[in-house]
Amino acid sequence: MMLSEIERRTFLIGAAAAAAATSVGDARAQHNVPNSSGTAAAKLKAPPNAADCHMHIYDHARFPMPDSPRPPPTNATVAEYRLLQKRIGTTRVLIVQPRNAALDNRVTLDAVKQLQPARGVAVVSPSITDAELRSFNDGGIRGIRFSLDNPQTRAVTPDMIEPLGKRVADLGWHIQFNVNSRIILEIEPILRRLSTPMVFDHLGHPGAAGIEDPSHKIVRELIDKGRAWVKLSGAYSNRKIGPPEYPEATKIAQTFVKAAPERLVWGSDWPHPGVPTNKPDDALLFDLLAEWAPDEKIRNRILVDNPATLYGFEK
Numbered sequence: 001m002m003l004s005e006i007e008r009r010t011f012l013i014g015a016a017a018a019a020a021a022t023s024v025g026d027a028r029a030q031h032n033v034p035n036s037s038g039t040a041a042a043k044l045k046a047p048p049n050a051a052d053c054h055m056h057i058y059d060h061a062r063f064p065m066p067d068s069p070r071p072p073p074t075n076a077t078v079a080e081y082r083l084l085q086k087r088i089g090t091t092r093v094l095i096v097q098p099r100n101a102a103l104d105n106r107v108t109l110d111a112v113k114q115l116q117p118a119r120g121v122a123v124v125s126p127s128i129t130d131a132e133l134r135s136f137n138d139g140g141i142r143g144i145r146f147s148l149d150n151p152q153t154r155a156v157t158p159d160m161i162e163p164l165g166k167r168v169a170d171l172g173w174h175i176q177f178n179v180n181s182r183i184i185l186e187i188e189p190i191l192r193r194l195s196t197p198m199v200f201d202h203l204g205h206p207g208a209a210g211i212e213d214p215s216h217k218i219v220r221e222l223i224d225k226g227r228a229w230v231k232l233s234g235a236y237s238n239r240k241i242g243p244p245e246y247p248e249a250t251k252i253a254q255t256f257v258k259a260a261p262e263r264l265v266w267g268s269d270w271p272h273p274g275v276p277t278n279k280p281d282d283a284l285l286f287d288l289l290a291e292w293a294p295d296e297k298i299r300n301r302i303l304v305d306n307p308a309t310l311y312g313f314e315k
Contacts, residue, residue, distance in 0.1 A: 031086060031087035033080065033087055034083070034271070035080070036087075036271075038281035038282070038283055041087055041088075042286040043287050050090045051094065051265065051308075052085070052268045055096065055269065055271075056073075058076045058098060058273075063104070063106050066101075069152050070099060070100055071276065073276070074271060078115060081093075090268075090303075092117045092118065093115050093118045094311055096176070097121060097123045097145060099155070099273075102123065103123055103124065103155050109139045112139060117314070119142045119311040119313070121141065121144065122136055123146075124136075124156075125164075134171075142172075143168070146160075146179065147179070148177075148187075158187050158190065161175065161190050162193065165195070166196075169195060169196045174196060175198050175199070177199070179201075180207065181204075181205060181215035197227065199265075201234065202233050202269070203230065204216060208248075211252055216252075223259065229264065229265065231264075231265055231267045232265070232266045233266065233268065236272075245288075249288075254292055257298065262306065265306050
């Protein structure tokens with residue numbers, strides 16, 4: 001199903017209006033989800049087995065986080081995330097180890113166990129044993145993440161990428177990068193040497209220059225060689241103009257969809273730890289897919305088939 005430009009714009013405007021409306025007469029239509037603005041359900045109907053491939057769990061009472069210069073995000077439990085699933089219609093999930101939890105992956109492993117069908121991405125250092133890696137694999141972990149932008153808060157460093165990549169390759173895992181355009185340029189030689197599959201968070205973080213940023217070219221080349229994936233997520237991280245259309249992020253996302261829809265997955269980024277206040281509307285973020293991937297078959301591939309390939313969900 002293809003939508004015309006006018007139809008797509010009308011859809012997004014209608015989605016924004018529906019998300020902002022408060023329907024007192026129909027409480028069943030309201031979804032009060034912590035760490036998310038708006039209460040209306042997503043207008044875009046999620047296909048069966050749709051996956052949210054980027055979110056985090058913060059359960060401070062059960063899994064206290066170590067001290068960090070980075071302010072601790074708000075609580076975001078498994079029970080609260082289930083409310084989001086009801087609101088947007090996804091059923092599968094990829095849980096990403098949060099930065100503030102550093103190398104203590106218990107919160108992520110616990111969430112994978114609770115939110116089945118689920119997979120996880122961990123953060124590890126070279127000191128991890130092979131037995132621990134195998135245990136993580138049995139617990140649903142399918143990749144390791146490198147968040148490298150801030151040296152004061154990062155738990156891993158660029159020199160760990162290649163040695164850890166060699167170790168997790170035997171498990172069929174990938175390496176996930178949460179890095180800005182400057183870091184991509186700095187680690188470009190490592191990225192080109194890696195044989196491990198790579199996943200880039202949040203549209204590749206190209207910054208204000210968007211698809212004109214040199215880092216975008218690097219990511220595109222890795223995709224074209226079949227070595228990388230990109231997450232269609234974090235629209236609010238790549239914009240000056242915000243909802244409902246997020247035009248800068250939309251241009252980047254549409255470029256990826258046109259170039260390589262088979263290498264894309266979608267993620268909510270709930271509970272939006274990079275946005276401490278004025279949380280985005282998750283239903284609207286999901287509805288953006290109608291603009292980013294207007295063809296229903298391609299959209300379903302991004303939501304269902306690609307996550308199954310990348311994370312090992314049942315096909």
